[in-house]
Amino acid sequence: xxxxxxxxxxxxxxxxxxxxxxxxxxxxxxxxxxxxxxxxxxxxxxxxxxxxxxxxxxxxxxxxxxxxxxxxxxxxxxxxxxxxxxxxxxxxxxxxxxxxxxxxxxxxxxxxxxxxxxxxxxxxxxxxxxxxxxxxxxxxxxxxxxxxxxxxxxxxxxxxxxxxxxxxxxxxxxxxxxxxxxxxxxxxxxxxxxxxxxxxxxxxxxxxxxxxxxxxxxxxxxxxxxxxxxxxx
Ligand code: 1GP
Numbered sequence: 001x002x003x004x005x006x007x008x009x010x011x012x013x014x015x016x017x018x019x020x021x022x023x024x025x026x027x028x029x030x031x032x033x034x035x036x037x038x039x040x041x042x043x044x045x046x047x048x049x050x051x052x053x054x055x056x057x058x059x060x061x062x063x064x065x066x067x068x069x070x071x072x073x074x075x076x077x078x079x080x081x082x083x084x085x086x087x088x089x090x091x092x093x094x095x096x097x098x099x100x101x102x103x104x105x106x107x108x109x110x111x112x113x114x115x116x117x118x119x120x121x122x123x124x125x126x127x128x129x130x131x132x133x134x135x136x137x138x139x140x141x142x143x144x145x146x147x148x149x150x151x152x153x154x155x156x157x158x159x160x161x162x163x164x165x166x167x168x169x170x171x172x173x174x175x176x177x178x179x180x181x182x183x184x185x186x187x188x189x190x191x192x193x194x195x196x197x198x199x200x201x202x203x204x205x206x207x208x209x210x211x212x213x214x215x216x217x218x219x220x221x222x223x224x225x226x227x228x229x230x231x232x233x
Pocket of ligand 1: 014163164165166188190192209210211212
């Protein structure tokens with residue numbers, strides 16, 4: 001299987017264009033040793049705030065990818081693009097509807113080599129993304145495995161994203177996900193606010209994504225990079 005452009009990432013910070021971050025904090029995040037910055041958010045994402053954040057992150061030598069979740073927020077100039085496909089919803093606009101609308105407008109401009117679909121499985125009912133997409137968050141382990149097989153084996157997605165945004169997830173579920181992901185990259189995000197949680201999630205996930213804690217406890221956010229660095233890559 002060919003290596004994807006995000007294939008070596010073990011740790012990524014996710015920055016929300018709708019939130020404020022000082023230059024000092026951004027400098028600490030971008031020079032922390034993380035592998036990448038992902039820009040994305042579930043609400044309040046606009047062309048302006050996305051361009052603004054991208055141009056600030058662009059001063060640093062690290063991968064910067066955009067998670068495209070709205071038409072407004074589709075901005076050129078990133079190293080890579082993620083297009084989320086929510087696997088655990090029955091609302092078709094979050095599976096193919098919005099994506100097709102986006103392709104109708106931007107289809108000819110998409111840098112396909114640096115664009116990847118993400119098979120999102122949203123497992124925290126309180127997360128904005130879960131409410132927005134009507135995700136069925138209460139999955140039993142056999143249901144989770146079926147969703148992952150759908151993404152990995154039938155849809156051949158290059159990555160699965162276990163999303164607990166705002167809450168630390170069930171590591172047994174993550175371990176089960178790992179067992180059926182095969183070569184597909186497994187991303188985990190949600191509630192990582194300490195080195196110990198980073199280490200636990202990085203045991204099963206290929207890439208851990210750290211978001212909220214950047215805005216509430218910068219030192220704790222930075223400690224998550226060190227925790228992953230100390231594990232074998
Ligand atoms: C959000 O998965 C990311 O999309 C990270 O989650 O904000 O809870 O760290 P947190």
